[in-house]
Amino acid sequence: MPDVILKNLPFLLHGLWMTLNLSVWSIVLGTLLGLVVGLVRFVRLPVLNTLALVYIEFIRGTPLLVVLFITYFALPALFDYHTTAYRAAIFGFVMFIGAYLAEDFRSGLRAIRPTLIQAGLATGLTRWQVLRYIILPQAVRRVVPSLFNQYVRLVKFTSVASVIGVTELTGAGLLVNAREFHPVTILATLAIVYLLLCSVLSLAGRTLYARFAVRT
């Protein structure tokens, strides 16, 4: 391992830990948000459906950096509350990835054949039970590849948090570089670490999908 990395290893590892921390929280909360919004869109709940649509279109038309500025600067000023860069970053990532995941969930839900839904209803299950026991389990299995695709994107997106002052992996690397000036070594190391993280995540997604795929 190059000296400059070795010397700053504890600092860089702390950055890596923060990247993982941001990713895990954003993935877990973003998936919950995406699932709820996707369901609202799928069953077309009045009012909420319109709100969901506005939210999704807003996020799709806004750069991630701007979303983080909104959650870090604009919303606290607007609603008069105190936040930290760490919390604002997770809030922003959750809002950002939630919109994309919602559309993935919705397309998975819509892919279930209407006659399969009728079959569930015909046995006396309520609409909610059909959704819970028949549609949702299949839809979730079906969208696993899309979900992990978004998760991989998110891990790389977390680097943007360095702009609002969260010292995650990229932020830590840039600080080390500012002190030591070894851009090639430091950036190559960052790239390799992100590549490893994303590969592990992709592999996990493929394994899950193969394990739980619905055969028809």
Next chain:
Amino acid sequence: MSDEPIIVARDLHKSYGTTPVLRGCSLSVKRGEVVVVCGPSGSGKSTLIKCINGLEGYQSGSIRVEGVEVGAKRTDLPKLRARVGMVFQHFELYPHMSALDNIALAQVHVLKRTRAAAQERARNLLARVGLEDKADAMPADLSGGQQQRVAIARALALDPQSILFDEPTSALDAEMIYEVLQVMTDLAADGMTMIVVTHEMGFARRVADRIVFIDAGEIVEDAPSEEFFSAPKTKRAADFLSRILAH
């Protein structure tokens, strides 16, 4: 067979947009009766039976199942549907569940049976349709005929008062049609009330008490099965029979 009708449809009208599908259908089915509904494709057969358990709505007329008006706003459709089984053309087994779980699901969530009781009943029903060794099989690992027999078991699991069959053998290869028709014949012999949409005229002739012939959304003929096959009253029914029996 008692004389009390358990399914009564009166002057049923339904259209998709401006296209009429059912144009004044009336039908009455007594407890224990087996009624075969036949007619050309697109004539409204499937729509008619899907109206009976409320899977399809209708614009005017009335359907009463065991005295309950299907189209009424206050009707508890899930409760009504649990008493009217349905078997579909393409089986529609839940692909993420084993055969056993397919049969147990509604027992647990609709009839509130315990999981153990539901599985016990499911095993008995699998044995009844000749698939006791397939409890843990996934639908994708079963043949079409086997899937359809599981689907029949799934309908029977709720102890329905009647069962609707929507072209149950149309998606099956010839050698599998027999095993499904055999299960249905046994059911009829046990006194189950059945409405069967099918093109299997041999089955209709052997098993049905009555044949209802639909063409262009109208019930053209409703006759005891022997009478329908030997002396159809209308030219449309006679033409249909000669076409379908020709091959």
